[in-house]
Amino acid sequence: xxxxxxxxxxxxxxxxxxxxxxxxxxxxxxxxxxxxxxxxxxxxxxxxxxxxxxxxxxxxxxxxxxxxxxxxxxxxxxxxxxxxxxxxxxxxxxxxxxxxxxxxxxxxxxxxxxxxxxxxxxxxxxxxxxxxxxxxxxxxxxxxxxxxxxxxxxxxxxxxxxxxxxxxxxxxxxxxxxxxxxxxxxxxxxxxxxxxxxxxxxxxxxxxxxxxxxxxxxxxxxxxxxxxxxxxxxxxxxxxxxxxxxxxxxxxxxxxxxxxxxxxxxxxxxxxxxxxxxxxxxxxxxxxxxxxxxxxxxxxxxxxxxxxxxxxxxxxxxxxxxxxxxxxxxxxxxxxxxxxxxxxxxxxxxxxxxxxxxxxxxxxxxxxxxxxxxxxxxxxxxxxxxxxxxxxxxxxxxxxxxxxxxxxxxxxxxxxxxxxxxxxxxxxxxxxxxxxxxxxxxxxxx
Amino acid sequence: xxxxxxxxxxxxxxxxxxxxxxxxxxxxxxxxxxxxxxxxxxxxxxxxxxxxxxxxxxxxxxxxxxxxxxxxxxxxxxxxxxxxxxxxxxxxxxxxxxxxxxxxxxxxxxxxxxxxxxxxxxxxxxxxxxxxxxxxxxxxxxxxxxxxxxxxxxxxxxxxxxxxxxxxxxxxxxxxxxxxxxxxxxxxxxxxxxxxxxxxxxxxxxxxxxxxxxxxxxxxxxxxxxxxxxxxxxxxxxxxxxxxxxxxxxxxxxxxxxxxxxxxxxxxxxxxxxxxxxxxxxxxxxxxxxxxxxxxxxxxxxxxxxxxxxxxxxxxxxxxxxxxxxxxxxxxxxxxxxxxxxxxxxxxxxxxxxxxxxxxxxxxxxxxxxxxxxxxxxxxxxxxxxxxxxxxxxxxxxxxxxxxxxxxxxxxxxxxxxxxxxxxxxxxxxxxxxxxxxxxxxxxxxxxxxxxxxxxxxxxxxxxxxxxxxxxxxxxxxxxxxxxxxxxxxxxxxxxxxxxxxxxxxxxxxxxxxxxxxx
Numbered sequence: 031x032x033x034x035x036x037x038x039x040x041x042x043x044x045x046x047x048x049x050x051x052x053x054x055x056x057x058x059x060x061x062x063x064x065x066x067x068x069x070x071x072x073x074x075x076x077x078x079x080x081x082x083x084x085x086x087x088x089x090x091x092x093x094x095x096x097x098x099x100x101x102x103x104x105x106x107x108x109x110x111x112x113x114x115x116x117x118x119x120x121x122x123x124x125x126x127x128x129x130x131x132x133x134x135x136x137x138x139x140x141x142x143x144x145x146x147x148x149x150x151x152x153x154x155x156x157x158x159x160x161x162x163x164x165x166x167x168x169x170x171x172x173x174x175x176x177x178x179x180x181x182x183x184x185x186x187x188x189x190x191x192x193x194x195x196x197x198x199x200x201x202x203x204x205x206x207x208x209x210x211x212x213x214x215x216x217x218x219x220x221x222x223x224x225x226x227x228x229x230x231x232x233x234x235x236x237x238x239x240x241x242x243x244x245x246x247x248x249x250x251x252x253x254x255x256x257x258x259x260x261x262x263x264x265x266x267x268x269x270x271x272x273x274x275x276x277x278x279x280x281x282x283x284x285x286x287x288x289x290x291x292x293x294x295x296x297x298x299x300x301x302x303x304x305x306x307x308x309x310x311x312x313x314x315x316x317x318x319x320x321x322x323x324x325x326x327x328x329x330x331x332x333x334x335x336x337x338x339x340x341x342x343x344x345x346x347x348x349x350x351x352x353x354x355x356x357x358x359x360x361x362x363x364x365x366x367x368x369x370x371x372x373x374x375x376x377x378x379x380x381x382x383x384x385x386x387x388x389x390x391x392x393x394x395x396x397x398x399x400x401x402x403x404x405x406x407x408x409x410x411x412x413x414x415x416x417x418x419x420x421x422x423x424x425x426x427x428x429x430x431x432x433x434x435x436x437x438x439x440x441x442x443x444x445x446x447x448x449x450x451x452x453x454x455x456x457x458x459x460x461x462x463x464x465x466x467x468x469x470x471x472x473x474x475x476x
Numbered sequence: 477x478x479x480x481x482x483x484x485x486x487x488x489x490x491x492x493x494x495x496x497x498x499x500x501x502x503x504x505x506x507x508x509x510x511x512x513x514x515x516x517x518x519x520x521x522x523x524x525x526x527x528x529x530x531x532x533x534x535x536x537x538x539x540x541x542x543x544x545x546x547x548x549x550x551x552x553x554x555x556x557x558x559x560x561x562x563x564x565x566x567x568x569x570x571x572x573x574x575x576x577x578x579x580x581x582x583x584x585x586x587x588x589x590x591x592x593x594x595x596x597x598x599x600x601x602x603x604x605x606x607x608x609x610x611x612x613x614x615x616x617x618x619x620x621x622x623x624x625x626x627x628x629x630x631x632x633x634x635x636x637x638x639x640x641x642x643x644x645x646x647x648x649x650x651x652x653x654x655x656x657x658x659x660x661x662x663x664x665x666x667x668x669x670x671x672x673x674x675x676x677x678x679x680x681x682x683x684x685x686x687x688x689x690x691x692x693x694x695x696x697x698x699x700x701x702x703x704x705x706x707x708x709x710x711x712x713x714x715x716x717x718x719x720x721x722x723x724x725x726x727x728x729x730x731x732x733x734x735x736x737x738x739x740x741x742x743x744x745x746x747x748x749x750x751x752x753x754x755x756x757x758x759x760x761x762x763x764x765x766x767x768x769x770x771x772x773x774x775x776x777x778x779x780x781x782x783x784x785x786x787x788x789x790x791x792x793x794x795x796x797x798x799x800x801x802x803x804x805x806x807x808x809x810x811x812x813x814x815x816x817x818x819x820x821x822x823x824x825x826x827x828x829x830x831x832x833x834x835x836x837x838x839x840x841x842x843x844x845x846x847x848x849x850x851x852x853x854x855x856x857x858x859x860x861x862x863x864x865x866x867x868x869x870x871x872x873x874x875x876x877x878x879x880x881x882x883x884x885x886x887x888x889x890x891x892x893x894x895x896x897x898x899x900x901x902x903x904x905x906x907x908x909x910x911x912x913x914x915x916x917x918x919x920x921x922x923x924x925x926x927x928x929x930x931x932x933x934x935x936x937x938x939x940x941x942x943x944x945x946x947x948x949x950x951x952x953x954x955x956x957x958x959x960x961x962x963x964x965x966x967x968x969x970x971x972x973x974x975x976x977x978x979x980x981x982x983x984x985x986x987x988x989x990x991x992x993x994x995x
Contacts, residue, residue: 031848033582035933036855044862044934048878053854056861056878057754059723064759069846073624076845079586086839089617090595092610096603103600106826113523115555117592123569124562127583129910130780132575134973135966136905139565140779143558146512149983153545159982162780165636168826196826199815203798203822207647207681249537278539291826300591301611302601302827303636304782316980322780327976330961330969339976345639346672346916350679357673358637358770362778369558372512373522375548380541384528391534409536430604438602445814458525 031076094433096299100464101435102393104413104455105243105443106167106194106269107302108294110382111459116296116369125365130322130358134337135329140361141336144324147368154274154371155288156281157310162322162338163364164307164356167291168200171237171267173309173320173354174289175201178235178263179210180318180353186211187235188228188262191218192242194269195443201237210234217444219244219415219451220406225253229260235287239267240280243443244406244453245413247277254284263287270455271295271308271367273411275383287311295374296366306363317343320354382458386412389456396469397454402476406451413455415440419476422452428475434468506967509560513984516547522554545986564967565779566910572932572940574863576882576913576925577671577719579749579771584843587775587836596835601827605810611831612809615802618838622767622786625849627758630794632801633786633829638746639673641766641785642713644798644824646681648764648789649711649740651796651821661710661739667696669720669917674713674744683710690919694720694875694884702733711740716760717747717880719917721860721925731761740764740793748772749856749929750881753849763790769830773837784833795819800828855930856881859937863926866941870948874920881929887922895951897922899959902970906963907943 036044041053050056057065069075077085096109103109120126124139131137131144144162151160164170175187187205189198189212198214205212213228221244225236236257241247250266257264266280268290280288290308297305311319317340325339345352374382390412394405402419418425422439429436440451456465480486501508533540549557566573573580591597599611619631635641646664653661664683666674668690675685686704691697696714712734716724724730731741743757743765749772751757757765769775769784777783789797799820800813815822844852857880864873864883872888887897901911901924913925928937951959963969 031844031851033584033843033931034848034851034855035931035936036858037934040934041855041858044858048858048861048865050861050878053858056857056880057723057751058878059725060751060755061725061728061760064728064755066754066756069850070625070753070756071846073621073846074842076848077842079843082586082839082842083590085842086590086614086835087593087595089610089614090590090593092613093595093599094603094607095594095598096600097594097598101600103602105602107601109598109600113551115522115551119555119558119562121588122559122562123583124565124567125558125779126588126776127568127580128565128779129573129575129578129580129777133566133901133905133911134971135902135963135968136566136910137564137779138967139561139563142509142511142561142564143779145982145984149511149513150546152983165640165782166825166827169636169640169824194826196823199823200825203647203824206822207650209682247535247538249539274541275544276533276540277535278541298592298597298832299600300597301599301608301831303825303830304784304832305826306782316982323980323982325976326981327972329971333968335968335971337971337973337976339973339980339982342977344672345676348676349672350675350685352672352676352679355639355643355673355676355680356637357639358777358781358783360636360782361780362776363782365558365779369554371546372549372554372557373551374546375516375521376544376546377519377548378521378523378525379544379546381525381528382523385525387533387535388529388531391531394534407534409534409538411535427604427606430607435600435603435607442602442813445816 096435099433099435100467102437102454102456102468103435105438105453106291107299108270108455108457109299109459110294110457112296112370113373115373116366119369120362120366126362131338134335138335141324143365143368145326145336147364148324150368150371151308151310155310156279157288158313159316160308160310161319162324163359164309164321165360166303166305166307167269167289168197170289170307170309171197172201172204174265174287175235175237176204176208177287177318177320178265181315182234182261182263184232184234186233187237188225188233189214190225190238191215191223192244192246193237193239193267194243197267217447219448221246226256229262233260233262235263235265237265237267239269241270241273241411241413244415245410246407247409247411250283265289270411272383272386275379276387276411292367296370297363304360304363306360306367318353321356322359385458389458389460390414393454393456393465396465400469400473412457413453415451415453417450418452421449425475429471432471434471436468507560509557511984512557513547515549515553518548520548520550522549522551571908572936573910574912574926574928575910576927577746579927579929581774581929582931583774583776584840587839590839591832591835609808612802614838615834616804616809618834621841622788625752626765626788627756628788629791630789630797631786632797633834634798634824635766635785635787636825636830637781637783638766638768638785639677640824641787642673642677645742645764645766645787646677647821648793648796649742650681652793653710661708663708664710665701665704665712667714669718669919670713670715671719671744671746678713694722695724696726696730698726698729701730705733705737709737709739711742713742713744715744715746717750720875720884721879721882722875723880727760746771747881750853752853753846754853763793769833769837774840775833775836782830782833784830796821799823852930859928859930859932863928863937863941867944870945882925882927884920885924886920889948890951893952894956895959897924899962900947900951903947903959903962904944906965909940909943
């Protein structure tokens with residue numbers, strides 16, 4: 031077995047040093063009824079690289095890569111061009127194969143990356159501070175709600191109907207088991223919901239998404255002010271981090287906590303994971319934050335260095351009194367995010383955001399010209415919702431047969447509701463001919 | 477002085493070996509690297525984008541953003557920045573990384589290659605299922621291996637990490653209790669030696685954590701455990717092999733007692749690497765167990781994630797498995813994504829789980845096969861016992877008898893020396909090794925928990941052991957200053973963690989502005 035360096039001679043010498051005659055003797059504390067005498071039956075034995083690669087490539091071959099066809103899917107995961115540099119740097123073994131930086135003297139690489147990542151996330155969201163990442167946007171959203179409960183000592187969360195249903199369900203699952211109340215507003219593809227009507231003296235937070243799952247962008251400044259007046263926090267969810275290059279950031283609108291998905295920068299679609307949750311807050315809430323935090327300090331020689339800090343919030347110190355049970359986060363995905371953003375810089379990031387908006391405007395205009403298609407959004411970033419004269423899931427299947435990934439039927443996210451709504455995204459990766467192909471095929475199948 | 481034919485000296489220079497103060501602050505290959513924000517030149521950019529067409533923005537009442545504050549760098553500067561930072565990290569690729577309970581084993585590059593196949597990496601999670609049959613097949617194949625290796629009938633692949641898996645497992649237990657009409661069972665037994673995530677998970681879900689003491693042999697005190705059972709007990713969270721590196725001999729009796737009392741047995745599978753392919757956890761009577769794919773199945777730790785923590789379930793808990801999950805019928809593979817109208821307890825995260833980790837783990841599993849996993853677990857246990865045997869005369873093992881994949885020492889051997897566990901660990905860094913896990917588990921004083929894993933050679937382990945033996949002997953010989961000043965040969969020496977926590981600086985701020993002050 032190519033990954034196992036011990037030779038038979040090594041094993042004999044080591045067993046002798048230990049003072050036993052076989053490896054099986056070392057398993058003697060295992061009850062004999064549970065101790066197997068040989069490898070598990072019914073499973074294949076070891077295989078070489080070539081064979082394994084062949085098997086996995088065959089499975090990969092039974093998928094249609096989004097980049098091989100015109101693709102307009104978003105709804106929480108976005109296909110962007112990732113510069114070659116990102117993946118090459120991420121694959122450096124010193125980043126890839128390191129553990130959580132518990133020994134700071136030999137982890138300054140990871141720690142400085144996290145410090146820079148936290149700064150980038152704070153800048154993007156317009157917030158004071160950010161943590162070193164969460165699992166993904168949905169878990170960040172649920173953790174934000176629980177953090178709001180701790181801060182306000184209240185127990186109710188009001189979720190906008192524009193919140194991604196996976197984020198809503200993740201939060202509701204936590205609510206059920208952890209013991210807080212969630213009022214989830216009905217799906218609001220055209221907006222117009224009255225969130226403040228749900229806010230009472232027991233409301234810890236209001237959760238909105240910008241752009242929302244239907245692509246609408248809104249200014250939440252007034253909502254933030256109204257929440258504040260009622261003693262509730264405003265949590266703003268962002269599933270398309272690139273939108274922060276064009277839109278007024280949640281921090282400037284008055285958000286207390288921002289929970290976002292960072293996949294758009296540096297990270298592949300990868301069928302839904304691993305992604306990277308972004309979590310940013312106002313300075314005064316730092317000590318109620320979940321997750322790892324990296325802070326600046328000095329070493330014994332007075333030189334600047336970085337360490338994990340405020341760990342008295344965390345499970346390995348506080349055990350049952352921790353702010354969260356999170357341990358591992360999304361370090362490598364955060365690194366990919368950070369490298370991509372470093373390459374883009376101020377100019378690249380804002381231009382890429384505008385380019386995405388331009389593509390979406392172009393697509394919306396093209397689709398408005400298709401008979402039976404109605405664009406719902408007046409204001410959007412790179413994603414919007416249309417209504418079709420027939421079932422959107424069926425339309426998407428027919429488009430797939432023509433090798434076009436024509437958007438996400440809302441019914442897939444909303445458990446069968448909104449059967450005629452289709453959510454479409456356009457990014458810098460979409461060409462004019464992609465849009466031609468979609469418009470033509472849509473006209474044919476409708 | 478010796479010279480070559482061009483007159484270039486070929487000798488080793490003067491014998492003066494003092495480390496110089498350099499002009500740059502760099503030390504040869506150790507290069508000082510400023511923050512990325514300190515390398516800004518406005519207008520510079522590391523990507524070339526097409527011209528943005530003139531357009532009327534469709535942002536409604538939302539104002540377009542003016543300035544963010546991101547630095548501008550060209551591509552070569554970015555490459556150098558991250559290359560230099562990477563060189564300040566210790567990693568498995570660098571050397572032995574014996575962090576107990578973390579299973580820092582070799583990360584095969586085949587796994588990375590497989591995860592980057594366009595058919596996996598470039599697939600959107602909400603594509604029509606007809607276009608992702610291979611992705612679902614891969615999830616199904618991994619699920620099959622995990623169920624077969626554990627002997628358990630059901631699995632969820634959704635959790636994003638081990639701690640997230642614990643959450644899923646304990647939620648399923650809670651759902652099952654609610655289903656039985658016994659939601660009043662709120663007490664969870666957790667051994668004192670448990671990972672911090674266990675009590676944190678149980679407490680987060682509203683359970684009361686009731687600690688179980690350990691015996692002098694480092695195992696759960698069966699009688700004390702039984703005495704704590706009662707009609708309000710939801711279950712037990714037990715790590716096996718435990719965090720002392722020992723197999724819980726009474727595990728069947730523990731399982732039977734918990735079941736008899738109407739509770740469930742959650743097993744923390746962080747240490748599954750010791751027994752994978754040799755013991756099926758189903759045979760130990762468990763109801764749920766998370767498997768850290770980033771430990772046992774070698775997906776890279778990435779400096780702190782991403783992980784992946786699938787959970788296997790017994791028949792009693794299987795109906796409550798969260799969405800999404802893959803089913804296979806005449807029409808091929810499909811996904812169940814909505815929990816409504818079923819007993820599924822809910823959803824753990826967006827989309828379908830850590831697909832990129834599933835691919836890597838399956839590549840690892842297929843490479844090993846049943847016979848390779850058998851051998852890997854055996855070698856992991858042999859390596860740990862060999863380390864124990866070679867160190868037990870100069871350090872103090874906490875417990876008698878064979879260990880599993882990791883061996884535990886406490887600081888009795890340092891008593892009176894003035895050297896602490898931390899000092900010893902820092903001196904080990906100067907010898908070129910990552911230290912062992914320190915001060916965990918909490919059941920012994922000044923713990924040193926060593927897990928070499930199966931992917932270390934005997935020569936590598938011998939060098940590590942020789943270094944540790946020499947350090948242990950030096951510590952007791954009274955050379956305290958050497959240890960308290962360590963490490964000396966690293967990019968940074970000991971860092972002031974107290975100052976970092978007292979006045980947190982959690983982000984860079986431009987020098988012109990005052991530093992961010994706490995409100």
